Amino acid sequence: MQYPVVPRWVVSCLLAGGVVLVAGAATSGALAALLGLLGDSAACRGLSWVAVVLALALVTDLVCLIFALALHALAQPPTFEESEEHEAQPADVLPEEPQA
16 A cells, blocks of 8 residues: 555645635734724734734745645656557647548
C-alpha cells in the first residue's frame, strides 16, 4: 500500500484555514475602517494591523496549499490511458477532419 505524499487532512485544513482567514481579514479591515470613521484612531490602527497580519497569513496559507497540491500532482504516476494517448498520436501527425 502506497501512502499519499500529502495527506487529505492537510489539504482540508489548508482549505478551511483559507476560508476562515478571508473572513477574518475582511471583517477586521471593515471594522477598522468603521472605527476610523467614528474617530477611534487607536482601535483603527490596532485592527488595521490585525487585518494585515491575517492577510499575510492568508497568503502564506494559499502558497502552502498550492505547494501541497503540486506535490500531490507530481507524486501521481501517469495512468495507462494517458501514456497510451501520447503514443497513439505523435506530434507531427495531424488528426483527420471529418468529411460531410
